[in-house]
Amino acid sequence: MSTRSATPQKGAASRRLIAVVLLVPLLAALALWAFAWPAARTAPRDLPLGVAGPAAATAQVEQQLGRHEGAFDIHRYADEAAAREAIEDRTVYGAVVVTPQGPELLTASAASPAVAQLLQQAVAQQAAADGTQVKTVDVVPAPENDPRGAGLTSSVLPLALAGMAAGAAVTLLGLRGVRAVGALVGVAILIGLVAASIAHSWLGVLTGDWWAEAGVFALTTLAVSGAVAGLAALVGTAGIGITAATIMLIGNPFSGAASAPQMLPEPVGAIGQWLPPGAGTTLLRSVSFYDGSAAIGPALTLAWWAALGLGAVLLGNAHKARATSAEPAPERELATAG
Known part of the structure; x- marks a missing residue:
């Protein structure tokens, strides 16, 4: 083989080597960003959440939820039945119902066990600060064989x-x-x-x-x-x-x-x-x-x-x-x- 024909082949091989060395790390970085970034920034953002009960009684609950700025998109319902219907229609992920016995949290672990757990923690923490307990009802539960989804x-x-x-x-x-x-x-x-x-x-x-x-x-x-x-x-x-x-x-x-x-x-x-x-x-x-x-x-x-x-x-x-x-x-x- 002549020197002239060998030189272009070596040049092409070098370019392919450089391409591999640069592209593979780039793809790895892209994959890491795509998978790790959303997981590391997981948090509620305008998460649909219902509040049910008389307006005077729910005002305080809405104010407390509003402290989590941008976390919840509040939907108001007249009573527990309307809130349950909204959960079953997938309009909201859960609802806080104000009752004479205290607040009640309606969740739907079938929609997202992670969201149901988040709602329980958020509402329970606020209730503990007020010296009350929250009753939790799973309106649409996840299957017994797959409780975590x-x-x-x-x-x-x-x-x-x-x-x-x-x-x-x-x-x-x-x-x-x-x-x-x-x-x-x-x-x-x-x-x-x-x-x-x-x-x-x-x-x-x-x-x-x-x-x-x-x-x-x-x-x-x-x-x-x-x-x-x-x-x-x-x-x-x-x-x-x-x-x-x-x-x-x-x-x-x-x-x-x-x-x-x-x-x-x-x-x-x-x-x-x-x-x-x-x-x-x-x-x-x-x-x-x-x-x-x-x-x-x-x-x-x-x-x-x-x-x-x-x-x-x-x-x-x-x-x-x-x-x-x-x-x-x-x-x-x-x-x-x-």
Whole structure:
């Protein structure tokens, strides 16, 4: 080999080495920021909380809660029944009810065990300062087999990984158009059935309608796999890495699955709900513990992701077909022969 040909190769190898040395630490720093920053800054931010009872009696409670500046978004209700209904509709995470016997705290550990514990601590501390005791009632309790919600939150990452694997497999196997869409839908349905069998039937961490839960698992998987395959169909295999990085480094840590979207720094909580992991977790809680209350928003988010992803798969295939048909016949023959 001549010196001239060896020199460019050495230069290219050096550039690749520098790229690896710089990019890997950068990705590590990005991952650490995405996961550690929201976790380290977890605190209530405009967390919806109800206050129920006569206006004169609840004024002091509202004033005490207002000392936690920016922590709670207070919703006022006439009585305990209205507060319970708001919790069951997922309008608020809990409520403080003023009764003649003393304050009563209504929580919903199914919505977030972390938030329920936070409310208990905040209200109990204030009551202790006033020399009273607080009765706590869990209106929508978490399942007995999963009191801390660990089983539900642990399902977020596997579903994201399954969706990414399905989208990457369809792309790398060369499936296009209707075949790719059929494969993605079929895989999502099977994953939904398997996930519901494990989480509901075996582990007992979900307690809602079995088929609705399977549908949520399937739709969440399809939203991710469709996005992966769709972007890859439009921009090439680089789309796999771009979508996977978005889901893993933003979607998962910003989902609020372990606490609540309102417990994350702004606008992290809102961004997380626009991505499949966050929307999937919220929807799964709704169908499993709340009979579908507040399910429309996250369901539409997942449906849009799935529809846009599958549409991109079909669009990418059509674009490639037009490009191929536009090539001169000799070039197509050479491409086929190659």
